[in-house]
Amino acid sequence: xxxxxxxxxxxxxxxxxxxxxxxxxxxxxxxxxxxxxxxxxxxxxxxxxxxxxxxxxxxxxxxxxxxxxxxxxxxxxxxxxxxxxxxxxxxxxxxxxxxxxxxxxxxxxxxxxxxxxxxxxxxxxxxxxxxxxxxxxxxxxxxxxxxxxxxxxxxxxxxxxxxxxxxxxxxxxxxxxxxxxxxxxxxxxxxxxxxxxxxxxxxxxxxxxxxxxxxxxxxxxxxxxxxxxxxxxxxxxxxxxxxxxxxxxxxxxxxxxxxxxxxxxxxxxxxxxxxxxxxxxxxxxx
Amino acid sequence: xxxxxxxxxxxxxxxxxxxxxxxxxxxxxxxxxxxxxxxxxxxxxxxxxxxxxxxxxxxxxxxxxxxxxxxxxxxxxxxxxxxxxxxxxxxxxxxxxxxxxxxxxxxxxxxxxxxxxxxxxxxxxxxxxxxxxxxxxxxxxxxxxxxxxxxxxxxxxxxxxxxxxxxxxxxxxxxxxxxxxxxxxxxxxxxxxxxxxxxxxxxxxxxxxxxxxxxxxxxxxxxxxxxxxxxxxxxxxxxxxxxxxxxxxxxxxxxxxxxxxxxxxxxxxxxxxxxxxxxxxxxxxxxxxxxxxxxxxxxxxxxxxxxxxxxxxxxxxxxxxxxxxxxxxxxxxxxxxxxxxxxxxxxxxxxxxxxxxxx
Numbered sequence: 024x025x026x027x028x029x030x031x032x033x034x035x036x037x038x039x040x041x042x043x044x045x046x047x048x049x050x051x052x053x054x055x056x057x058x059x060x061x062x063x064x065x066x067x068x069x070x071x072x073x074x075x076x077x078x079x080x081x082x083x084x085x086x087x088x089x090x091x092x093x094x095x096x097x098x099x100x101x102x103x104x105x106x107x108x109x110x111x112x113x114x115x116x117x118x119x120x121x122x123x124x125x126x127x128x129x130x131x132x133x134x135x136x137x138x139x140x141x142x143x144x145x146x147x148x149x150x151x152x153x154x155x156x157x158x159x160x161x162x163x164x165x166x167x168x169x170x171x172x173x174x175x176x177x178x179x180x181x182x183x184x185x186x187x188x189x190x191x192x193x194x195x196x197x198x199x200x201x202x203x204x205x206x207x208x209x210x211x212x213x214x215x216x217x218x219x220x221x222x223x224x225x226x227x228x229x230x231x232x233x234x235x236x237x238x239x240x241x242x243x244x245x246x247x248x249x250x251x252x253x254x255x256x257x258x259x260x261x262x263x264x265x266x267x268x269x270x271x272x273x274x275x276x277x278x279x280x281x282x283x284x285x286x287x288x289x290x291x292x293x294x295x296x297x298x299x300x301x302x303x304x305x306x307x308x309x
Numbered sequence: 310x311x312x313x314x315x316x317x318x319x320x321x322x323x324x325x326x327x328x329x330x331x332x333x334x335x336x337x338x339x340x341x342x343x344x345x346x347x348x349x350x351x352x353x354x355x356x357x358x359x360x361x362x363x364x365x366x367x368x369x370x371x372x373x374x375x376x377x378x379x380x381x382x383x384x385x386x387x388x389x390x391x392x393x394x395x396x397x398x399x400x401x402x403x404x405x406x407x408x409x410x411x412x413x414x415x416x417x418x419x420x421x422x423x424x425x426x427x428x429x430x431x432x433x434x435x436x437x438x439x440x441x442x443x444x445x446x447x448x449x450x451x452x453x454x455x456x457x458x459x460x461x462x463x464x465x466x467x468x469x470x471x472x473x474x475x476x477x478x479x480x481x482x483x484x485x486x487x488x489x490x491x492x493x494x495x496x497x498x499x500x501x502x503x504x505x506x507x508x509x510x511x512x513x514x515x516x517x518x519x520x521x522x523x524x525x526x527x528x529x530x531x532x533x534x535x536x537x538x539x540x541x542x543x544x545x546x547x548x549x550x551x552x553x554x555x556x557x558x559x560x561x562x563x564x565x566x567x568x569x570x571x572x573x574x575x576x577x578x579x580x581x582x583x584x585x586x587x588x589x590x591x592x593x594x595x596x597x598x599x600x601x602x603x604x605x606x607x608x609x610x611x612x613x614x615x616x617x618x619x620x621x622x623x624x625x626x627x628x629x630x631x632x633x634x635x636x637x638x639x640x641x642x643x644x645x646x647x648x649x650x651x652x653x654x655x656x657x658x659x660x661x662x663x664x665x666x667x668x
Binding site for chain 1 (some may be wrong): 359361381382383386387388390391392394395396397398407408409411412455459
């Protein structure tokens with residue numbers, strides 16, 4: 024048995040080596056870096072330097088507030104929308120389901136740069152179709168990129184557009200795993216379709232909904248592409264700067280890797296804490 | 310309680326017809342079993358009665374009222390599903406009361422019905438458990454309980470015992486029989502298991518490929534089958550079929566000779582028109598209708614391949630000289646010791662080439 028284990032580990036060795044060097048070590052290394060002052064040469068060990076700065080940094084709290092705001096508003100809206108889409112896809116009345124499934128999932132496979140460019144065009148002040156539509160129904164144009172509130176809304180719309188279909192497909196898979204005869208039994212029990220949704224579908228989908236929420240929370244905590252590309256590096260004036268963007272700015276523009284590492288670990292810790300709280304709140308009660 | 314009448318009921322899935330004009334009259338309080346092999350349309354027929362499947366033609370009446378366009382919940386029926394279809398996130402008590410709660414039934418009445426159902430099915434001590442914490446038999450009881458609380462006119466059972474092991478199946482069969490006596494309700498029960506049908510039914514409806522082959526009391530089907538299919542389907546082990554030919558007619562009826570065995574002849578009295586001499590027919594013999602040599606109408610030499618001892622009874626799996634497989638039932642004490650043995654045919658059934666019974 025020991026020989027067999029040794030042989031197995033020899034086969035695994037190349038993978039384990041690469042995994043350790045390029046995955047495990049950077050995680051450990053960045054944790055160590057977060058305790059070093061990295062804007063001096065050579066770097067020096069200063070445990071309170073980055074973590075102390077984090078506590079008093081208005082840019083960090085601005086990024087944290089923006090990230091949490093997106094999390095609190097966008098994630099529930101997106102999951103609710105995904106649920107509506109999944110119900111539609113699951114409806115026997117809907118024709119051409121394959122086409123809709125493809126259409127809902129397509130945003131995930133569209134390149135981030137391409138979709139960001141399209142969003143910038145769509146929401147452009149003078150040429151964008153969104154403002155043209157608003158005008159056509161008598162509403163004033165919105166300067167999506169120069170004001171903080173519209174810019175935040177734009178980020179939320181973009182993220183929702185990109186990921187709602189993905190979550191809808193996961194929820195649809197969950198819905199389709201609920202046996203049909205449970206609904207038939209409810210139909211015979213004179214339970215309306217709406218009540219079937221609230222009293223059967225939703226409770227039985229709870230583990231899938233929690234899964235989608237956890238994935239979305241982790242994704243939103245790391246949000247980077249949309250504020251970087253659509254609102255031009257967290258603009259206007261840091262109004263859409265997220266923790267991911269702050270990390271990038273500190274690490275790769277200011278080359279302050281120690282502080283960027285501290286931000287990265289804060290993001291990960293927040294994601295873990297929020298996810299744990301959520302899992303605890305949605306746990307199955309005996 | 311109510312009667313259930315099916316008149317020329319047809320079901321088509323697209324252009325494909327799966328039930329071809331079913332006519333069944335079920336009396337008030339009767340226990341009727343639909344039996345047949347997989348794909349014969351028995352579950353479809355049940356689901357049409359429940360209203361879970363639309364009917365493509367014909368009429369269904371429950372309690373004398375046409376229900377073709379009546380919603381499933383308004384038909385006065387309750388259904389027990391093969392997979393139990395319990396709500397997995399609810400306790401037993403919630404499963405039983407869910408329908409009544411959702412429709413705003415008064416709480417006192419809901420509690421009374423749930424308590425009564427739990428007592429009838431002896432599940433009162435399980436009320437706080439979720440379905441996953443129950444055994445198969447307990448789940449099935451809860452599923453039946455959910456039907457009882459609706460206080461329906463007609464109970465529909467869709468293969469309710471097929472997910473249970475053999476021992477539990479026998480136990481639940483008795484329970485369902487007891488329930489029928491206790492409630493006195495009309496019950497329609499679907500199964501592919503002829504033993505279940507024989508033991509539970511007041512009347513059996515035998516189906517094959519969407520056609521009703523025969524309707525009758527269990528022993529009537531067993532003793533007087535209309536055709537080869539019913540004869541083969543009802544009874545375990547199934548009836549033996551031996552190829553034969555009509556070689557003449559005499560005062561006693563038609564004289565039949567078993568294929569490949571010149572001296573093995575049976576004379577069958579026929580009330581109806583007898584087929585012509587030379588016609589090919591099939592002789593059906595139930596395993597228990599073989600006797601010892603000289604006891605019956607004719608003797609037959611068979612070679613025994615396997616003997617299955619079941620205690621008091623044994624089954625001999627044998628071949629005729631013509632190579633046809635036959636199963637012979639014998640008392641355990643009378644099992645022959647030699648491989649070649651002469652048996653007699655004490656009672657037989659005659660079927661024409663199309664499989665219809667010759668009477």
